[in-house]
Structure formats: structure tokens, C-alpha cells
Amino acid sequence: MQAGSNSLIPQLFILFVALGAAAFICIICFLIGILTGWHALSERFRAQSEPYGQGRCVGPFFYNVYMRYWSHYSSVIRMTAADDALYLSVIFAFRLFHPPLRIPWSEVKLGRTKYFWRQYVVLTLGDQEHIPMRISERMARKLGILDRLPN
Numbered sequence: 001m002q003a004g005s006n007s008l009i010p011q012l013f014i015l016f017v018a019l020g021a022a023a024f025i026c027i028i029c030f031l032i033g034i035l036t037g038w039h040a041l042s043e044r045f046r047a048q049s050e051p052y053g054q055g056r057c058v059g060p061f062f063y064n065v066y067m068r069y070w071s072h073y074s075s076v077i078r079m080t081a082a083d084d085a086l087y088l089s090v091i092f093a094f095r096l097f098h099p100p101l102r103i104p105w106s107e108v109k110l111g112r113t114k115y116f117w118r119q120y121v122v123l124t125l126g127d128q129e130h131i132p133m134r135i136s137e138r139m140a141r142k143l144g145i146l147d148r149l150p151n
Contacts, residue, residue, distance in 0.1 A: 026096060033097040036067040037131035044126065047102040053083025058142045060091050066120070066134040079135075081143040086123070110148055121145060 033039040059065075059078040067073055076094050080087040086108055089100040109124040113134065121140040123133040140146050 029094065029096040029098070032071070035069065036071045036073070037125075037129060038067070038098050038101075040129045041101055041103065041126055041131055042099050044128070045101045045103045045107070047087060047089070047100040049102065051080050051082035051084070051087050055080045055082035055087075056143050057081075058139055063139045064136055065139075068131055070115075070134075079139070079143060081145055086125075105148070110145065 033042075057078065057080040059075075061075050063074060063077075065073040065077045065079075073090075076091050078089050078091070085102045085104045087100065087102050089095075090098040103125050107126050111122045111124070113120050113122050115134075119137055120134040121137055123135065123145070125131045125133055135143075135145075137146070
């Protein structure tokens with residue numbers, strides 16, 4: 001009986017490490033969603049439908065996306081600029097606490113900014129939330145967002 005209980009200890013240790021890692025990942029995803037503003041946006045703009053009309057899609061890979069506090073969402077966000085709204089989604093591996101969003105164009109303000117030597121297009125998301133999303137001009141051009149910018 002003594003030998004059998006000793007072989008159970010490594011299995012329990014592995015189980016506790018796996019559960020601890022899963023809990024840690026859940027906490028980190030939750031905190032990132034709060035910090036970046038994704039959570040605030042998801043309260044009003046959770047996607048309930050697919051993009052309507054013609055749309056252009058970019059991502060998730062090879063694009064830099066920065067949200068509030070210059071938090072980095074690069075290579076995990078897919079953006080679709082449709083006729084009715086801007087659709088945002090995070091790849092499946094990071095979707096926990098990051099539901100897909102549908103933000104109507106009336107709730108998106110566009111502008112430009114410069115950070116060090118790079119130019120960015122700033123999308124201020126939500127009239128109430130004012131969450132900044134900075135994307136490269138190349139990404140904005142592929143989405144057709146540059147056509148919506150005021151001169």
C-alpha cells in the first residue's frame with residue numbers, strides 16, 4: 001500500500017501544475033481584455049451577425065495592432081471592414097474573454113498619429129468607451145479605411 005501511494009504523488013503534481021497553468025492563462029487573458037478595452041467594447045458591441053455587404057478582411061498575421069496603453073495585439077486580430085461595421089475577432093487560441101466584436105461605423109472615429117518615426121491610423125472605438133486602436137497605414141489601406149479618413 002505504501003508503494004502505491006508514492007506513485008500517485010507525481011501524477012497529482014502534474015495535475016496541479018496543469019490546472020495552475022490553465023488558471024494562469026485564464027487570468028492573463030481576462031486582465032488583457034480589461035487593460036486593452038476589449039472587455040468594455042464587448043459589453044455593447046458583441047458580434048451577433050456576420051459582416052453585411054462587401055467587406056475587406058486582413059489579419060491575423062503580419063500586422064501590428066495596438067490598443068489602449070499601446071498594448072500589442074499583433075498577429076492575433078482579424079479585422080473586417082464591411083459596409084455596415086468594423087468586425088474584430090481574436091484567433092481561437094486567445095479568444096477567452098475576447099468575444100468577436102461588431103462596431104458600427106457611426107461609433108468609429110478616424111484619425112492619424114505618429115509614434116517615433118512611424119505613422120499610424122487611429123480608430124477610436126465607441127462613442128462612450130473611447131478605446132484607441134492603432135493600425136499601420138498599410139493595414140488601413142487594405143481595409144479601405146483610408147478612404148473614410150477626413151483630409
